[in-house]
Amino acid sequence: MYQVVWYGILCTLFILITSSYSRHDRFFSDGISTAEIIAGDVFFEITDPVELEYTYRVRPAKDFGAPFNESFILKNAALVPVSPRYACQNINNQNDVEGNVAFIERGECSFKRKTLMAEKAGAKAVIITDINNANEEFFIEMIDDDGEEDANIPAAFLMGKNGLMITKTLERLQKQYAIINLPVNLTFTPIHKMNHPPWLGW
Structure with a gap:
């Protein structure tokens, strides 16, 4: 009888311990899940150059452009800084941008205008960043400019600190x-296991 009782106790302890580990993998200490922290944001990873091999978080445009849904997958695509850098006019390096992701600086025209110019150049998606506010650690909501023309490719905003580091590293x-995979699914990845850029200090 004692053996049965001890066996029951040991089984209960095992279940409690293993469930606490699995819960740690899925939740933060305050009970908020990784999925809740990510919310509607999207992640991409740079695979080359090695100096930028991290996972980056972007915020999709709020009410224009196509969604980053299950059917949108780019593997080993180029993240191409455009010329001119604000992409308010026709993009000069169209041959590099076509079939890849346009990397555009914020300023001089609307987010939607930039996305439309990138789409016209054949880009599959757009990432916009504000390297002039590289010390700011927040995301900007990219909204529609109420223009009549619709953008049909996904667009997202990258934090300025990441944008500056990517831009300066490529220049150096x-x-x-850069070569990227977009998007990467981190819904079930614990925050402490995410490969964040070290300069963010997260």
């Missing part, structure tokens, strides 16, 4: 683009 290495 004299590279025309």
Whole structure:
């Protein structure tokens, strides 16, 4: 009888311990899940150059452009800084942008205008960043400019600190683009296991 009781106690302890580990993998200490923290944001990863091999968080445009849904997958695509950098006019390096992701600086025209110009150049998606406010650690909501023309590719905003580091690193290495995978699914990845850029201090 004692053996049965001890067996029951041991089984209960095992269940409690294993469930606490699995809960730790899925939740933060305050009970908020990774999925709740991510909310509607999207992640991409840079695989080249090695100096930028981290996972980056972007905020999709609020009410224009196509969604980053299950059917949208880009593997080993180029993240191409456009010329001119604000993409308010026709993009000069269209051959590099076509079929890839346009990397555009915020300013001089609306987010939607930039997205439309990138789409016209053949981009599959757009990432916009504000390197002039690189010390700011927040995301900007990209909204529609109420223009009649609709954008049909996904667009998202990248935090300025990340944008500056990507831009400066590519310039220093004299590279025309970075290689990325977009999106990457981190819904069930604990926050402490995410490969955040070290300069964010998260």
